[in-house]
Amino acid sequence: MNNPKCSVCGAKMSKNGRTKAGTQRWRCLSCGASGVRKIDSAAKALEAFLAWLLSKDAVADLKTSRSTFWRKTSWAWRIWPIAPATGEAHDVVFLDGIWLRRKAVVLIAVAGGHVVAWHLARTERAAAWAALMARMPAPAMLVSDGSPGLAKAAAAVWPGTRIQRCTFHAANQVKRCTTLKPKLEAGVELLGIANGLKDAKDAESATAWLLGYNAWCARWDGFLKEFTVKDGRKVWTHERLRKARRGLNRLVREGSLFAFVEMQLEHGGEWPSTNNAVESVNARLRDMLRHHRGMPLVHRVKAIFWWCYLHTESPLPAAEILRVMPTDDDVDGLLAASPGGSGRDDGAPEEYGAGIVWGEFHMPTKYRQ
Missing domain, CATH: 2.20.25 (N-terminal domain of TfIIb)
Structure with a gap:
């Protein structure tokens, strides 16, 4: 009962x-x-709002009218879902960001099949990544697609964490330089080497890949040194191939291309080489935003926050969310309205606020429990 x-x-x-x-x-x-x-009508309204947000249904497809639905649930947009600080340490954390055009980016951390933290920022700078990392204990290894500023942030916040560059993204970086149908023999060989990254799963196959890549570098070294003189300046003839080689050399030198192999040798077990876990999260977030097209920026940000919160390991029930989560009145952040007011009636800010301390608004001190 x-x-x-x-x-x-x-x-x-x-x-x-x-x-x-x-x-x-x-x-x-x-x-x-x-x-x-007592029937908690506010909690029931929040449940209805979240059920719609995570569904494919437009408001017009609901059993109730559009005006009735928004009259009962529009207040839910004022809530800011906050990432719970569990203090749990994970072996592997996957990091990536989802951009909302060029206006904002939500940085997301995934571990153990759940979202563990998220952070709203304007760019993927080191300070933004550091703010995300500070919300959780340092893992043994992090996997990323090579976002700018991430390595610098990890060195400062997680100095003992190994960084694994997603091998799929590393291969794509080479393909952008060679194209999928290279005309030069050197490009054809390098494309084949890049495609071989997906088959490097252990120490033996990783060593074989490195030997093949080193052989390619030695064979085509003189070819890649060719240059022409244009307008009195030396220009490398095969700059795109040099760029691809430069990128792979940096990953090999940093040890981030096959960090997962070293973790296998040191700790045993399976360690991931790709960022698929968080990429699947991004794909589902894109689907949600596509199903609910037309939302203002602040609603898109909160929609991502809601999705992330509801995919944490233990989200609170609606009644408890209403009790502990902050609202717009409690939050001073990146998307707060400017002091003069926005003059808009759709809930979205007209411009970024000025003089606002936004670095901590995702989890204010009084909500750290």
Whole structure:
């Protein structure tokens, strides 16, 4: 039975007659407390709002009218879902960011099949990544697609964490230089080497890949040194191939191309080489935003926040969310309205606020519990 729990001792309550108004009365058999169950209409409205947000349905497809739905749920846009600080340490954390055009980026951390943290920023700078990393203990290894500023932030916040560059993105970086149909023999060979990254799964195959790549570098070294003189300046003839080689050399030198192999040798077990876990999260977020096209920027940001929160390991029920989560009145952040007011009636800021301390608004101190 779906009996309520006692607000005094937490024990289950049993039916105990009705009030004069005909409402069911409940009594705790443990401590004797008596009361009635109240319907939390705000929690039910929030549940309906979140069910719509995570669905493919447009408001026009709902059983209720558009005006009725928004009258009952539009206030939910004022809530800011905050990432829970669990303090749990993970072996591997996947990091990536989802851009909202060029106006903002939400940095996301995934571990153990769940979203563990997120952070709103204007760019993928080191300071933004550091703010995200500061929300969780340092993992043994992080996997990323090579976002700018991430390595610098990891060196400062997670100095003992190994960095694994997603091998799929590393191969794509080479393909952007060679194209998928290179005309030069050197380009054809380098494309084949890049495609071989997906087959490097252990120490033996990684060593074979490095030997093949070193052989390519030695064979085509003189070819890549060819240059022409244009307008009195020396220009490398095969600059795109040199760029591809330069990128791979940096990854090999930093040890981030096959960090997962070293972790296998040191700790045993399987360690990931790609960023697929967080890329799948980004794909699902894109689907959600596409299903609900036309939202202002601040609503798109909050929609991503809601999705991330509901895909954490233990999201709170709606009634508890209403009790602990901050609202627009509590938050001073990146998307807060400017002091002069935005003059808009759709809930979106007209411009970024000025003089606002936004670095901590995702998890204010009083919400760290």
